Structures are given as structure tokens and as C-alpha cells.
Amino acid sequence: MSVTAPARVAVPSRRVFGLVCGLVALVAVALLSIAVGSRSIPLGTVLDVLFARDGSDSAFVVWELRIPRTLIGIAVGASLGVAGALMQALTRNPLADPGLLGVNAGASTAAALAISVFGLTDLRVFVWCAFGGAALAGVALYAIAGRGGASPVRLALAGAAVSAALTGITQAVILLDQQALDQMRFWTVGSLERAGWTTLVEVLPFLAVGLLLAVAMGRPLNALSLGDEAGKALGAHLGRTRLVTLVAITLLAGAATAAVGPLVFVGLAVPHMVRAFTGPDERWVVLYCAVLAPVLLLLADVLGRVMAREEIDVGVVTALLGAPVFLWLVRRGRARA
Numbered sequence: 253m254s255v256t257a258p259a260r261v262a263v264p265s266r267r268v269f270g271l272v273c274g275l276v277a278l279v280a281v282a283l284l285s286i287a288v289g290s291r292s293i294p295l296g297t298v299l300d301v302l303f304a305r306d307g308s309d310s311a312f313v314v315w316e317l318r319i320p321r322t323l324i325g326i327a328v329g330a331s332l333g334v335a336g337a338l339m340q341a342l343t344r345n346p347l348a349d350p351g352l353l354g355v356n357a358g359a360s361t362a363a364a365l366a367i368s369v370f371g372l373t374d375l376r377v378f379v380w381c382a383f384g385g386a387a388l389a390g391v392a393l394y395a396i397a398g399r400g401g402a403s404p405v406r407l408a409l410a411g412a413a414v415s416a417a418l419t420g421i422t423q424a425v426i427l428l429d430q431q432a433l434d435q436m437r438f439w440t441v442g443s444l445e446r447a448g449w450t451t452l453v454e455v456l457p458f459l460a461v462g463l464l465l466a467v468a469m470g471r472p473l474n475a476l477s478l479g480d481e482a483g484k485a486l487g488a489h490l491g492r493t494r495l496v497t498l499v500a501i502t503l504l505a506g507a508a509t510a511a512v513g514p515l516v517f518v519g520l521a522v523p524h525m526v527r528a529f530t531g532p533d534e535r536w537v538v539l540y541c542a543v544l545a546p547v548l549l550l551l552a553d554v555l556g557r558v559m560a561r562e563e564i565d566v567g568v569v570t571a572l573l574g575a576p577v578f579l580w581l582v583r584r585g586r587a588r589a
Contacts (some may be wrong), residue, residue, distance in 0.1 A: 267536055270529060274543040278326070281550045285325065286318040288554050290563065293318075316448075324447035325553055325566075326546040328512050331459050331504040333545025334466045336519025337526070337537045338504075341473045342497050343408045349520040350505035353407070353498070354414035358389025359509040360440060361418040364425040368432040378439075379454055379510045386506025389414055394498055407494070442513040442567020444553050455507040462503030463542065469497050470535030477532060515567050517574020518545055524577075548573075 287298045293310050301314045335350040343352070350356060362385020366372040372381065397410035426433045426440075475488035483490060505519070522545040523537060530536040549566065552573060556564035 267530055271539060271543060274540065274547070278543055278547050278550075281547050281554075282322050282326065285322040285550045285554055286314055289313075289318065289557050320449045320452055321444050321447050321553075322550065324452050324511060325444050325550045327452065327456060327459050328444075328508040328515070329518060329546030329549035330542040331462060331508040332515060332518040332549075333522040333541035334463060334538050335501045335504040335508070336545075337523040337534065337541045338466055338469065338473070338497050338501050339519065340523055341477060341534050341537075342494060342501070343405075344477070345408060346524070347520065348408070349517070350501060351415065351514065351516070351519075353393055353411035353501060353505075354389045354418055355386045355502055355505040356509045356514040357415040357418035357422065358392075359383065359386040359506055360436075360514060361385050361422045361425075362388070363439060363510075364422045364432050364436055367435045368425045368429040371431075376450055376454065379451060382510035383455070383458065383506050386509060387502055389418060390498060390502035390506070394495065407498075439513040441565045442515040442570070443565040444512055445563065445565065447512055451511050455511045458503045458507035462500045462507070465496055465500035466504070466538050467535070469493060469500060470533075470538055473497065473534040474532075477534070513567060515549070515570055517570050517577065518549055521574055521577040522548060 283295060283298060287293050287295050291313060293301075293313065297310055298314060301308070301311045332350060336348070339348045339350055339352060340346055342348075345352075359382040363378060363382040365385075366378060366381035372378060393407070393410050393414050396414070397406040426436050472483075472488045472493040475486040476483040476490065476493060478486070480490055483493075508515070522541050526537050526540040526544060530540055549570070552569040553566040556566050556569040559569075
């Protein structure tokens with residue numbers, strides 16, 4: 253007599269439910285970002301303008317100022333969060349962030365040289381120069397650390413060296429050139445204020461390719477997290493996985509830094525918060541970071557608009573919020589040691 257196994261009831265998993273909640277939070281924070289500012293716009297008016305654009309002042313503020321700023325915040329936040337998750341997985345360093353590989357420093361150096369040496373001030377050209385510097389920093393890093401398979405320790409050490417050298421060049425340029433100092437002041441802090449449609453269109457292709465590569469690297473990075481030998485046994489190609497992951501980090505962090513300047517702690521804090529819920533599976537960590545990092549960045553941007561009479565750049569707010577998180581991570585690491 254055969255016994256029929258009971259049919260499994262399809263129940264949404266905890267991770268899927270959490271991701272849906274994160275998407276809802278992102279939509280809510282995006283609407284808040286569009287509505288709140290030096291001139292607050294009622295949420296009802298925002299919805300009316302979104303679905304029936306007219307020639308009013310509110311429509312101009314929403315479509316020409318707030319929406320591109322919010323979309324840039326979403327794109328940059330997702331990129332930095334995912335880049336941080338990849339960076340921590342690649343180096344197996346829980347305190348790593350995108351700046352560890354020197355990508356942010358490369359973007360800053362190229363931007364400073366473009367202003368000082370070539371006199372470039374056009375934002376569209378400026379963004380391309382910054383991204384080019386980030387890409388060159390990534391190439392230099394792999395050229396230094398790539399021999400012998402680019403182990404996590406070699407990548408971290410080479411990244412620290414490249415970052416220190418490029419930061420020294422940047423500081424020398426802006427101290428010796430007043431024009432470069434004036435032009436770089438807003439950008440080195442990190443700000444969404446000057447972001448517009450043009451900036452979004454120029455960096456979005458790089459961010460999209462970087463995110464696709466990050467999603468593709470989820471399974472190989474899971475294998476490498478068990479160690480090089482175990483990763484090989486599971487079919488992961490060490491050199492290719494590290495190279496593609498480094499390319500993804502360079503695209504994501506480089507384009508994000510080129511668009512709004514270097515933003516700290518977003519790529520460090522969010523992956524830790526995500527792993528506390530999803531566990532170590534990099535496939536889910538990448539998806540969650542792409543959703544929750546923009547929530548953090550947009551909240552910091554909104555807070556910077558309302559916490560003082562004059563707007564505070566989002567880079568300052570993320571630094572103020574991120575410093576306690578960093579200290580907590582360090583103390584937790586010591587407690588576990």
C-alpha cells in the first residue's frame with residue numbers, strides 16, 4: 253500500500269519577506285526625500301506632481317531637483333553597500349569597505365589633477381575623470397597584488413599602499429592649488445546636492461554592470477569563504493572570481509565616488525547589519541545591501557537637510573552616524589576574540 257507524501261505548502265521564506273519589507277521602506281524613504289527639504293512639499297502634492305506633471309513651481313522642484321537627487325542617492329547607496337559586501341567577502345576582513353582598495357583615493361586624485369593641471373571644471377567631464385582614476389587605481393592594485401592569485405592579505409595590503417600614495421598626491425595638489433581646493437571642497441566631503449539628471453545618466457551604466465557582476469559572483473564568493481582549498485574543491489576558480497569581484501568593486505565604488513564624492517561607512521555598516529539577518533550567503537547579502545544601503549543614505553541626506561539652518565552634506569551625516577557603528581564593530585570583534 254503506497255502512502256502519498258503530503259504536499260508542501262508554499263510559504264514565503266523569511267528572507268523574501270524581509271526583502272519585500274526593505275523595498276517598501278525604500279519607496280517610503282524615497283517619497284520622504286522628494287517631499288522634505290529647504291522647501292517642504294506636502295506628500296499629496298508630491299503624488300499629484302508625479303502622476304500629473306504640470307508647470308507649477310512644485311513640479312519644477314520635484315522633477316528637476318528632488319527626483320534626480322533621490323535617484324542618485326538610491327543608485328549610489330546600492331553601489332556602495334554592494335561594493336562593501338564584496339570587499340568584505342573578497343578580503344575576508346569584516347572591517348573592510350570600498351575605500352580599502354584605493355578606488356575612492358584614485359577617483360579623488362584624478363579629480364584633483366583634472367582641475368589643477370587641465371583646468372577642467374565641467375561636472376560632466378569631472379565625473380569621467382574621477383571614474384577613470386578609480387579604474388586606474390583598480391588596475392594598479394591588481395598589478396601589484398595579482399601575482400600568486402591575489403590573496404585576501406595581498407589585496408588588503410596593496411590596497412592600503414595604493415590608497416595612502418594617492419591620498420598624499422591629492423592632498424599635495426589641493427594644498428598647492430587654491431582653485432583645486434575650492435572646486436574639490438564640496439566633492440571631497442560627499443554631497444548629493446549637485447547631482448542631476450546628467451550625472452545619473454552618465455554613471456548609471458557602470459553601476460548597472462557592477463551590480464550584475466556582483467550578483468553573478470555570489471555563489472563563487474560563498475565557496476571562497478570556506479577557504480581557497482575548499483573553494484577549489486567546490487569548483488570556484490580563484491583567480492577569475494577575485495578578478496571579476498575586483499572589477500565589480502571598481503565599477504560600483506568608482507562610479508559612485510565620481511558622482512557624489514567619497515562617502516564613508518555606508519559600505520562598512522550595511523553589510524554587517526544585513527548579515528545579522530540573512531546569514532553569510534553572499535547572494536542574499538548582495539540583494540539586501542542593494543535595497544537597504546539606499547535607505548540609510550537617503551535617510552542621512554534627509555536628516556542633513558533638516559538638522560540645521562543650512563544644509564549639511566550627506567557625507568558629514570554618514571560619518572557622524574557611522575563612527576559609533578564602527579566602534580561597536582571593533583568592540584564586538586574584540587569580545588569575540
